[in-house]
Every structure is written in C-alpha cells, then in structure tokens.
Amino acid sequence: MPLVVSAIPFALVVALAITESGIGNLIGWSSAPIIFAGAAQLTLITLLGTGTAVVAAVSAALVINARHMMYSAALAPTFQKQPKWFRWLGPYALLDQTFALVILRKDDDPKDFRTYYLAASATFIIFWNTTVALGLMVGPVVPESWKLEFAVPVMFVGIVVMSIDHHPKAVAAIVGAGASYLFAGLPNRAGLLVGALFGIVAGVLADRWSER
Amino acid sequence: MTAFLAILAVGFGTYVSRSIFIIALADRTIPPRVVRALSYVGPAVLSALIVALLVDDSGSVSAGVAEVSAFAAGAFVGWRTRNLIYTVLAGMAAFWLLGVWF
Numbered sequence: 001m002p003l004v005v006s007a008i009p010f011a012l013v014v015a016l017a018i019t020e021s022g023i024g025n026l027i028g029w030s031s032a033p034i035i036f037a038g039a040a041q042l043t044l045i046t047l048l049g050t051g052t053a054v055v056a057a058v059s060a061a062l063v064i065n066a067r068h069m070m071y072s073a074a075l076a077p078t079f080q081k082q083p084k085w086f087r088w089l090g091p092y093a094l095l096d097q098t099f100a101l102v103i104l105r106k107d108d109d110p111k112d113f114r115t116y117y118l119a120a121s122a123t124f125i126i127f128w129n130t131t132v133a134l135g136l137m138v139g140p141v142v143p144e145s146w147k148l149e150f151a152v153p154v155m156f157v158g159i160v161v162m163s164i165d166h167h168p169k170a171v172a173a174i175v176g177a178g179a180s181y182l183f184a185g186l187p188n189r190a191g192l193l194v195g196a197l198f199g200i201v202a203g204v205l206a207d208r209w210s211e212r
Numbered sequence: 213m214t215a216f217l218a219i220l221a222v223g224f225g226t227y228v229s230r231s232i233f234i235i236a237l238a239d240r241t242i243p244p245r246v247v248r249a250l251s252y253v254g255p256a257v258l259s260a261l262i263v264a265l266l267v268d269d270s271g272s273v274s275a276g277v278a279e280v281s282a283f284a285a286g287a288f289v290g291w292r293t294r295n296l297i298y299t300v301l302a303g304m305a306a307f308w309l310l311g312v313w314f
Contacts, residue, residue, distance in 0.1 A: 034219050075234060
C-alpha cells in the first residue's frame with residue numbers, strides 16, 4: 001500500500017508534464033497504458049515538450065528503462081516455472097514497485113507467486129491510469145507562477161539518492177551529472193546521452209576498482 | 213501524431229527490456245557482469261537527466277540559488293526519509309521560499 005501512495009505525486013507530475021508539453025491530453029495520457037513506466041513517460045513527454053529531437057527523446061526514455069532488464073534477469077528463473085501466457089503477459093506490469101514486491105516472493109509456490117503478481121499488477125495498472133487522468137483534470141487549476149514543473153527534476157534527485165546503496169552508484173550519478181553539464185551545449189540535447197554513458201562507464205570502473 | 217508514435221516506440225522498447233530475459237533467455241544464465249553494469253544505468257541516466265532538464269534554449273545550464281537549494285533539500289530529505297512525497301515537498305518548499313528572494 002505505501003508503494004501505491006508514494007506513486008501519487010509521480011502520477012500528478014506526469015500529468016503536469018503532459019499539460020505543459022502541449023502534445024494533447026489524450027495522446028499524453030495514452031503513455032500511461034502504453035509505456036506504463038513513470039520515469040520514462042516523464043522523460044519522453046518533458047523532452048518532446050522542450051523541442052528535443054524525437055529520436056533523442058525516445059532514446060533517452062529507452063535508456064532510462066534499461067534498468068528493467070535487471071528486473072527481468074532477476075526474475076527469469078522464477079518465471080521459468082510459469083505457463084507461457086504468463087511469461088508473455090507478466091513483463092508488461094514489471095514496474096519498479098511491482099519488482100520490489102514480487103522479488104520478495106520469488107521462491108514461493110508457482111501458483112501463489114502468479115496470484116500475488118497478478119493482484120499487485122492489477123492494482124498498479126488501475127491506480128496509475130486513473131491517477132494520471134485525474135491529474136490531467138486537476139492540473140490546469142494550478143497557477144503557472146508556482147512553477148510546479150520543477151517538481152520533475154526534484155523527484156529525480158530523490159530517486160537517485162534513494163537508489164544509491166554503494167559507492168560506485170554515487171560515482172555513476174556524479175559523473176553522469178557532471179558530464180551532462182559539460183556537454184550541455186551539444187545539439188538535440190545529446191549531452192544527456194553522452195552524460196549518461198560517461199556515468200555508466202564510471203560506475204562500472206568504480207565497481208571493479210572497489211573490488212580489489 | 214509524432215508524439216504518439218514516440219510513445220508507441222518507447223512502449224514497445226519498455227516491454228522488450230522487461231521481458232527479454234523472462235521470455236527469450238529463461239534457460240540461460242546472464243553474465244553477472246552484465247547484470248551489475250545494468251545497475252549503474254539508473255543513477256547515471258537520471259542524474260544526467262536532472263542536469264539536462266535545466267538546459268535552456270541557448271544550450272547552457274540555467275540554475276540559480278533556488279534550484280540548487282531545492283535539489284540539496286530534496287537530496288537530504290530523500291536520503292534521510294527514503295520517501296518520495298517528503299522529498300518533493302521539501303524540494304519545492306525550498307524552491308518557492310528562495311525563489312521569492314532571488
């Protein structure tokens with residue numbers, strides 16, 4: 001339950017980004033059921049709204065979602081015991097929150113695991129799609145001078161801080177931000193991807209170095 | 213329309229990254245080095261993105277006292293409470309308060 005509640009501000013910020021971007025409410029909202037990943041939706045929509053080249057915006061969102069491959073890898077052994085339909089359907093709902101919940105039950109009886117996974121997924125699917133829609137209705141009421149869109153980077157700061165559980169991740173984050181700053185002038189906002197790449201390489205190197 | 217196609221592309225890519233190991237590689241082992249490298253993608257991309265969101269149209273980063281303090285407040289509260297709601301509230305409070313003066 002706390003996981004669902006913690007996603008409320010996220011959904012509202014996504015709704016706000018949709019309103020600000022000018023891509024239209026319906027198209028913007030469709031990102032909720034189609035992409036179903038808050039950080040990627042936020043990235044894509046914000047970047048599209050600032051006039052970033054579409055290819056750069058799409059790649060940025062996809063790179064952000066590459067972390068889901070970790071979840072996929074971590075759950076692959078558990079899913080091996082599941083029927084085929086569930087192996088195809090399940091990954092659609094593999095959010096950060098879903099993963100955090102189901103990874104604790106990866107060794108459960110396959111049927112219990114499936115029931116739990118489906119219940120958690122259904123909760124998030126219903127919740128996410130309705131909250132983003134609600135945010136779109138409430139959003140325009142807030143005056144522009146509040147600069148609510150600044151909540152987007154603030155939220156990302158929070159996510160980064162919370163994801164740092166050992167030093168190499170801090171290195172990855174700091175180098176990523178620094179390189180993104182240095183390359184900010186690149187056309188089509190390519191500095192974002194260059195910065196991210198530097199950060200990942202720095203994290204991997206710091207990881208190897210700290211093992212010695 | 214372009215925006216909708218972009219959403220479809222990201223939606224497809226997201227599904228692929230979520231399902232790739234579960235569907236295609238279920239009976240193979242993934243090199244632990246790859247899994248570890250993937251764990252640095254999140255922090256690196258998000259922090260690069262934070263900076264990128266502050267880039268203005270002229271291609272330079274525009275962040276004043278209010279913005280930097282808001283990030284500091286958000287980072288501190290996020291680190292101490294590990295709660296996203298408190299993080300956003302603290303960051304926005306700092307942003308609004310200092311935005312009045314600077």
